[in-house]
Amino acid sequence: MIALGYAAGPWFVAGADATHQRRPLSWGLALLAGFLLLRALNFYGDKPWVAGDTALATVMSFVNVIKYPPSLLFVALTMGVGLLVLGAFERWPHARWLAPLAVFGAAPMFFYVLHHYVIRFLYLDAEVRWGLNHGKYFGFDTVWMVWACAIALAFALYPAVKAFAGLKARRRDIAWLKYL
Numbered sequence: 001m002i003a004l005g006y007a008a009g010p011w012f013v014a015g016a017d018a019t020h021q022r023r024p025l026s027w028g029l030a031l032l033a034g035f036l037l038l039r040a041l042n043f044y045g046d047k048p049w050v051a052g053d054t055a056l057a058t059v060m061s062f063v064n065v066i067k068y069p070p071s072l073l074f075v076a077l078t079m080g081v082g083l084l085v086l087g088a089f090e091r092w093p094h095a096r097w098l099a100p101l102a103v104f105g106a107a108p109m110f111f112y113v114l115h116h117y118v119i120r121f122l123y124l125d126a127e128v129r130w131g132l133n134h135g136k137y138f139g140f141d142t143v144w145m146v147w148a149c150a151i152a153l154a155f156a157l158y159p160a161v162k163a164f165a166g167l168k169a170r171r172r173d174i175a176w177l178k179y180l
Contacts, residue, residue, distance in 0.1 A: 001075065024090065028083030035076035039065075045073050100158065106165035110180040114157055 011023050039062060042048050049061040065073040089098055104111055140146050168177045 001070065001079075004079075022087075024083040024087035028080045028087060031076045031080030031083065035073060035080060038076070039073060046071060103158065103162045103165050104154075107161050107168060107180060110164045111157060111161045113180070114160060115153055118153065118157065 008024075038044050039049065046066045047064060049058075049064065052058040052061055063077065065071055065077060067074050089095075089101075092098060140149065164180070168180070171177060
C-alpha cells in the first residue's frame, strides 16, 4: 500500500494535468465497484456478510471486512473511499478548511509514530493514576469516547505535526525526512 502511495504521488503534484486529477476519482469508483460486486456475491472473504434484523445491521455486516492482514475487500473499500475523498479535495485546492488536513498529509508518518508514543504515555499515566480498571487493560467504555480521544489527540498534536511539516519543507537537503 505504501508503494502504491509513492506511485500515485505524481497525481497530486501541483500543476498536474487534468488526466492526473481525474485518476483518483476513476480509480476510487473502480475500487468501490469491485468491492460492491465481490462483496455482494458473498463467496470471497474471511467473513461472509449476513442479512440482519435491520437495514443498519445488514450494512454493518456488509462492510465488516478484515483489516489485519489487509484483505482485498478491506483495501478496495478503504482505498476506494480514500481516493474519492482525495479527488474531491483536489477540486477545492484553495479551501481554507482543508489547510489543517494538508498539515497532517505533509507529515503523515511523523503523526503516526508520534501518536503511538503519546497514547502509550497516556495509557501508562492513566494506569498510575487510576489503576487497571478493565481487568488487564485501561480502556474506554463506548465508541464515542474513542472518537473523542482521537479528535482531542489530533488537536493536541497539530502544532508538533505542523512544525515538523515546516521543517520538511525547509530542509529538503535532509533526505530521510521525506519518509516521515
